[in-house]
Amino acid sequence: MSKDKNAPIAIIGGGAWGLSTALHLSLTGYSDITVFDRAETIPSHFSAAYDLNKIVRAEYEDEFYTQLALVSDPRLENPLFGPYYHQTGYIVATSGEAPPKAVNSMEKALASVSKHPKFALDIHSLTTREEFRGHAWQFSGPLNGFRGYFNPLAGYAHSGNALKGVCLHLASRGVKFLLGETRGKVIELLYDNGPGGSSTRRCTGVVTADNEIHRAAISICALDAYGASLIPELGYFAVARCWSVAHVQLTEQECDLLRNLPVTNVRDLGFFFEPDPATRLFKLCPLGAGYSNTDASGTSLPPPDELPEPQGYIPLEDERKLRQLLRETLPWMADRPFVDKKMCWFSDTQDSEYCVDFVPGTGDSLVVLAGDSGHGFKMMPVFGKWVVDLLQDRKQKLARWRWQQHDGQGNNWADSVSWRVGNAREIGELIEEKNRITRAYL
Numbered sequence: 001m002s003k004d005k006n007a008p009i010a011i012i013g014g015g016a017w018g019l020s021t022a023l024h025l026s027l028t029g030y031s032d033i034t035v036f037d038r039a040e041t042i043p044s045h046f047s048a049a050y051d052l053n054k055i056v057r058a059e060y061e062d063e064f065y066t067q068l069a070l071v072s073d074p075r076l077e078n079p080l081f082g083p084y085y086h087q088t089g090y091i092v093a094t095s096g097e098a099p100p101k102a103v104n105s106m107e108k109a110l111a112s113v114s115k116h117p118k119f120a121l122d123i124h125s126l127t128t129r130e131e132f133r134g135h136a137w138q139f140s141g142p143l144n145g146f147r148g149y150f151n152p153l154a155g156y157a158h159s160g161n162a163l164k165g166v167c168l169h170l171a172s173r174g175v176k177f178l179l180g181e182t183r184g185k186v187i188e189l190l191y192d193n194g195p196g197g198s199s200t201r202r203c204t205g206v207v208t209a210d211n212e213i214h215r216a217a218i219s220i221c222a223l224d225a226y227g228a229s230l231i232p233e234l235g236y237f238a239v240a241r242c243w244s245v246a247h248v249q250l251t252e253q254e255c256d257l258l259r260n261l262p263v264t265n266v267r268d269l270g271f272f273f274e275p276d277p278a279t280r281l282f283k284l285c286p287l288g289a290g291y292s293n294t295d296a297s298g299t300s301l302p303p304p305d306e307l308p309e310p311q312g313y314i315p316l317e318d319e320r321k322l323r324q325l326l327r328e329t330l331p332w333m334a335d336r337p338f339v340d341k342k343m344c345w346f347s348d349t350q351d352s353e354y355c356v357d358f359v360p361g362t363g364d365s366l367v368v369l370a371g372d373s374g375h376g377f378k379m380m381p382v383f384g385k386w387v388v389d390l391l392q393d394r395k396q397k398l399a400r401w402r403w404q405q406h407d408g409q410g411n412n413w414a415d416s417v418s419w420r421v422g423n424a425r426e427i428g429e430l431i432e433e434k435n436r437i438t439r440a441y442l
């Protein structure tokens with residue numbers, strides 16, 4: 001790591017991981033940090049964390065991530081994150097119609113928490129409707145064949161507000177922000193050749209859409225789904241993928257009814273959260289293998305529109321899952337219109353491992369943060385520490401977080417991810433489906 005703590009550092013992307021990196025670098029004493037983001041304000045509507053809520057839980061099939069999530073506890077790590085965390089508890093379940101893959105995944109998570117000293121005493125296994133209602137009395141649906149467990153040591157964080165709060169805090173610490181489609185959008189990374197004609201080139205900074213050059217001793221690319229737009233080789237193993245998000249607009253009374261509802265995750269259908277008291281929106285996400293946008297070269301990137309298409313729409317298969325989820329749990333909501341529907345993009349790897357590493361052939365000048373795989377928000381309190389470690393160690397010591405070499409096998413692995421159920425599809429098919437529906441109603 002540069003010994004000169006006044007050396008300029010460029011962080012490209014002011015989402016959950018970029019802001020966390022800025023925070024921990026600033027806490028380490030680095031004084032010349034600039035965050036670039038294409039959005040006019042933080043939270044950016046291009047961020048996967050531009051949202052009312054994200055699940056904060058520590059149960060994983062892999063004990064390694066359980067330990068990290070425990071360390072990332074928003075109550076302990078930094079009082080900055082506490083206000084956004086709500087410990088409602090967490091119900092994990094499968095419905096009576098769940099395929100074996102969903103049941104196995106739920107059972108693995110239950111096995112991992114049941115033997116874990118931090119959770120074991122508090123985990124309640126749930127096998128009857130009344131047991132479920134013991135933790136979520138609001139469930140008036142039949143809960144046909146539901147099996148699962150309740151973990152009180154989990155909940156959710158208001159992710160959009162967390163990004164905003166951390167951004168304001170960083171600005172007060174002197175971190176600079178360049179925001180917007182011209183001043184903040186990075187369109188190119190700059191390189192020069194390494195010393196003595198070596199094969200290593202160094203990244204020397206970034207160019208923004210207004211053609212300004214910003215020199216940096218270290219550039220840190222935290223673009224999530226958009227990473228391959230600046231580092232094309234990243235697309236060989238980190239795939240831009242999206243999932244659907246939908247909401248139901250509730251009345252004040254309905255919102256009060258669902259206060260303190262545990263986060264509920266039905267592995268074959270989807271998950272939901274207690275309603276947001278400020279907007280009275282009740283957020284739901286279907287669970288599935290997701291959708292990619294693969295071009296002729298085999299790289300998936302979000303569509304390049306001002307806001308990635310399709311907006312105001314979710315696929316029919318997802319809408320059906322969410323309505324089934326509501327019929328089983330909160331049937332009075334099952335036929336209500338879904339509002340604020342969107343597709344939300346993240347960066348996916350085959351083994352769901354993060355990538356926190358230097359880009360090969362750039363020495364220690366260019367770091368890439370990618371592969372959040374849809375489970376990276378909860379690490380925001382501590383994530384930036386791992387980037388500080390990387391810079392200090394000048395190499396990624398953890399094999400699992402290294403840059404993955406191109407294996408030439410392509411990116412057709414989405415259906416095999418152990419904790420997801422269903423088949424991955426291409427976004428192009430969805431846009432056609434959306435256009436067909438629109439034409440049918442014209």
Ligand SMILES: Cc1cc2nc3c(=O)[nH]c(=O)nc-3n(C[C@H](O)[C@H](O)[C@H](O)COP(=O)(O)OP(=O)(O)OC[C@H]3O[C@@H](n4cnc5c(N)ncnc54)[C@H](O)[C@@H]3O)c2cc1C
Nearest residue numbers: 013015016017038044046047048055186224372376377378
């Ligand atoms: C539907 C959905 C549900 C999820 N649920 C959970 C959950 O329950 N729990 C959990 O822990 N995680 C969850 N995640 C994952 C979590 O949101 C991500 O892990 C996290 O947001 C990753 O942070 P990031 O900083 O890498 O990327 P992001 O937060 O996506 O930020 C990327 C930033 O890059 C900016 N950007 C893009 N292009 C440019 C450019 N050219 N120049 C400058 N800036 C640019 C964007 O504006 C954005 O601000 C979910 C993700 C999705 C999609």
